[in-house]
Amino acid sequence: MSIQTTGTDLLTIEGLGHVYQGAQPFEAIGKLDFTVPEGAFVSIVGPSGCGKTTMLRCLSGLMKPTRGEVRLEGEPVTGVPRDLALVFQDYSRSLFPWRTVAGNIAYVLPRNLPKAERAARIQESLDAVGLGEAGAKYPWQLSGGMQQRVAIARALAYRPAILLMDEPFASVDAQTRAELEDLMLAVRKQFGMTILFVTHDIDESIYLADRVLVLSKSPSTIVESLDIDLPYPRDQVSTRELEDFVHLRSHVARLIRDQSMKGRPAV
Amino acid sequence: MTTGRTDPVNLGTSVDTVSLATPSRPTRRRSAKGSRRLQDFAVRWGALLAIGLVWELAARLANNLFFPPPSRIVERFFELWFSGPPSTFFLTESVATNILPSLSRLLGGWAAAVVFGVLLGVAIGRSKVVGDFVEPIIHFVRAIPPPALIPVFFILLGFGNEMRVTLIAFAVIWPVVLNTIDGVRSVEQLHLDTGRVFEFDWRKRFFGIVLPSASPKIFAGMRVALSVAIIMMVISEMVGRPDGIGNIILGAQRTYRMVDMWAGILLLGILGYVLNAILSAVETRITRWHRGSREGVS
Numbered sequence: 001m002s003i004q005t006t007g008t009d010l011l012t013i014e015g016l017g018h019v020y021q022g023a024q025p026f027e028a029i030g031k032l033d034f035t036v037p038e039g040a041f042v043s044i045v046g047p048s049g050c051g052k053t054t055m056l057r058c059l060s061g062l063m064k065p066t067r068g069e070v071r072l073e074g075e076p077v078t079g080v081p082r083d084l085a086l087v088f089q090d091y092s093r094s095l096f097p098w099r100t101v102a103g104n105i106a107y108v109l110p111r112n113l114p115k116a117e118r119a120a121r122i123q124e125s126l127d128a129v130g131l132g133e134a135g136a137k138y139p140w141q142l143s144g145g146m147q148q149r150v151a152i153a154r155a156l157a158y159r160p161a162i163l164l165m166d167e168p169f170a171s172v173d174a175q176t177r178a179e180l181e182d183l184m185l186a187v188r189k190q191f192g193m194t195i196l197f198v199t200h201d202i203d204e205s206i207y208l209a210d211r212v213l214v215l216s217k218s219p220s221t222i223v224e225s226l227d228i229d230l231p232y233p234r235d236q237v238s239t240r241e242l243e244d245f246v247h248l249r250s251h252v253a254r255l256i257r258d259q260s261m262k263g264r265p266a267v
Numbered sequence: 268m269t270t271g272r273t274d275p276v277n278l279g280t281s282v283d284t285v286s287l288a289t290p291s292r293p294t295r296r297r298s299a300k301g302s303r304r305l306q307d308f309a310v311r312w313g314a315l316l317a318i319g320l321v322w323e324l325a326a327r328l329a330n331n332l333f334f335p336p337p338s339r340i341v342e343r344f345f346e347l348w349f350s351g352p353p354s355t356f357f358l359t360e361s362v363a364t365n366i367l368p369s370l371s372r373l374l375g376g377w378a379a380a381v382v383f384g385v386l387l388g389v390a391i392g393r394s395k396v397v398g399d400f401v402e403p404i405i406h407f408v409r410a411i412p413p414p415a416l417i418p419v420f421f422i423l424l425g426f427g428n429e430m431r432v433t434l435i436a437f438a439v440i441w442p443v444v445l446n447t448i449d450g451v452r453s454v455e456q457l458h459l460d461t462g463r464v465f466e467f468d469w470r471k472r473f474f475g476i477v478l479p480s481a482s483p484k485i486f487a488g489m490r491v492a493l494s495v496a497i498i499m500m501v502i503s504e505m506v507g508r509p510d511g512i513g514n515i516i517l518g519a520q521r522t523y524r525m526v527d528m529w530a531g532i533l534l535l536g537i538l539g540y541v542l543n544a545i546l547s548a549v550e551t552r553i554t555r556w557h558r559g560s561r562e563g564v565s
Binding site: 085 | 455457463464471475479480482557
């Protein structure tokens with residue numbers, strides 16, 4: 001089966017650019033134009049130091065870009081919009097250590113939510129990430145991978161229209177990483193959520209997404225936008241051995257290598 | 268002096284039965300952990316007992332008016348405050364007229380300092396503008412030894428309770444303010460970003476992120492403040508209208524009732540110990556996550 005997108009654009013980025021002011025101004029983002037259709041899983045991959053985090057902070061409204069505009073559901077993003085949630089790479093400093101797992105989730109829910117629904121939502125999102133029994137624990141009693149699951153569950157319970165993820169699996173081991181990737185695919189199917197996923201891992205970007213955007217080094221622009229037609233359901237072993245997957249990976253890897261070689265003397 | 272002869276024995280046995288009865292019960296249930304705890308307990312109280320005995324012996328040998336043996340002090344201590352009728356839980360009238368006012372101005376001044384100190388600390392720590400304006404003033408004002416301001420408070424607030432509570436609050440607010448500033452400045456930026464992503468209003472941000480993040484530091488400030496509050500309570504009661512524990516001590520000394528004076532000092536020691544123990548217990552409970560998250564599990 002394939003995942004359906006409605007075709008309408010949920011997130012629109014037009015002429016986005018950002019320059020960090022200071023003694024030596026640094027242009028992190030050159031010019032970005034792209035859209036994220038409703039229901040799509042878009043991943044963004046690029047060489048290290050390509051301004052990915054800056055871009056996500058601008059997209060999510062945490063930071064005001066120097067130029068350009070971000071629109072969510074047609075509305076210009078000024079602050080962080082209600083329909084958007086962001087999962088950070090550093091889960092241990094994003095979860096609140098003074099609250100239990102369930103407490104962390106409960107705290108982002110609206111105050112006026114009826115008690116029964118509150119409990120149901122917490123349980124549903126914990127079940128979705130496979131942590132149904134861990135509600136009473138504290139985040140620091142869990143392993144790194146489990147903590148990131150809690151952060152994902154917290155974002156799911158918040159019910160955003162779009163979920164932004166900033167290299168969420170960069171600091172977990174390979175085994176856990178594969179599990180979390182499959183978890184994201186399952187969660188996306190269950191909640192029908194639009195996801196924009198930033199990573200530096202080429203395989204991961206292709207494995208998860210319907211569309212991969214390859215970024216250049218700072219000041220970043222989009223080098224290429226690739227539609228990924230790999231069949232669903234995806235599988236850690238068989239999807240990765242498909243000829244299409246291998247080709248895509250080589251293609252993206254070449255693009256990124258060319259980007260990071262730019263300006264360097266030839267060996 | 269004749270009645271004192273049997274007292275060391277009484278003192279010894281009473282401490283033994285009171286102190287050892289409680290920990291020996293869990294010992295039977297969890298023997299390994301319990302017996303270690305019992306050992307710790309025995310060492311701690313054993314040392315205190317030994318010092319008490321040496322002091323007793325020395326005081327008896329010296330037979331000095333100003334240094335009565337501890338057995339007599341303890342005896343007088345109970346006589347003064349714990350020899351009342353059963354209807355008042357054996358507390359004497361002096362508890363109501365002397366200890367309670369002291370305790371209430373101590374806790375009142377301290378609590379006011381904690382509330383205002385935390386608010387001021389948050390304002391200074393979270394806002395650069397307020398911080399730049401107020402912080403130099405604070406560092407100057409807190410450098411003034413509070414007892415030096417007693418004459419000023421006399422003029423402004425008279426000789427009674429208001430003066431004392433204000434003096435205590437003024438003296439102890441600084442450790443709370445400075446620790447709160449330190450605490451709120453070390454709030455994780457990512458926690459605040461998380462709050463923005465999930466659209467926390469100011470109340471959620473303050474009670475859900477800033478205050479819990481700063482709570483370990485705030486508690487440290489509250490503990491320092493508590494010990495200073497006891498000092499200031501005594502000092503404030505040695506001047507102005509005569510009442511309170513400080514006045515008992517001073518009055519006893521002036522009329523050569525040395526045993527009463529020492530009983531008052533003993534009372535202060537116990538009071539400080541008990542209050543600090545209560546605060547520590549509350550602190551451990553509330554900031555349990557802090558120790559847990561620093562030790563880490565993964």
